[in-house]
Amino acid sequence: MNADFESILRDAGQSITKPRQAVFETLKTTDEPLKNGEIAKRTPNIDRASVYRSLELFTKLGITTTTIRGWTPFTELAEPFKPHHHHMICEQCGRVEEIANDTLEDVLTLVANRHEFTLKSHTVELSGICKNCRADLPQPTAS
Numbered sequence: 001m002n003a004d005f006e007s008i009l010r011d012a013g014q015s016i017t018k019p020r021q022a023v024f025e026t027l028k029t030t031d032e033p034l035k036n037g038e039i040a041k042r043t044p045n046i047d048r049a050s051v052y053r054s055l056e057l058f059t060k061l062g063i064t065t066t067t068i069r070g071w072t073p074f075t076e077l078a079e080p081f082k083p084h085h086h087h088m089i090c091e092q093c094g095r096v097e098e099i100a101n102d103t104l105e106d107v108l109t110l111v112a113n114r115h116e117f118t119l120k121s122h123t124v125e126l127s128g129i130c131k132n133c134r135a136d137l138p139q140p141t142a143s
């Protein structure tokens, strides 16, 4: 896994620096997409600016993916470092759930094929209200 990471950097003409290695190690410790500030916090001994610069480079090179929620960027490892999945995000509490669903994948391929489009990658995010928050909502009264 580290070999891939290093060869991606090397192929891009980038060196394997201590901050870059440290940030990658931090990302490996979690499955959850994290706020960039949180990644910086979990990477001790590396200054915040270096963490942000590393993340920017990683995303450019496809090592990580960054999604903006509200105004906040969240970053996580991209494929092939993490299995393919999608996110379901609760608008109320911000909870992020990972989903992997073969039917979804098949449908996307089917749609692309129907449009004679060669699908190379896709991004799907579901946003809504999670189970916990739904329980807190006032139930509609029967009329």
Ligand SMILES: [Zn+2]
Binding pocket: 090, 091, 092, 093, 094, 095, 129, 130, 131, 132, 133, 134
């Ligand atoms: Zn929620």
Ligand SMILES: [Zn+2]
Binding pocket: 084, 085, 086, 104, 105, 122, 124
């Ligand atoms: Zn997918």
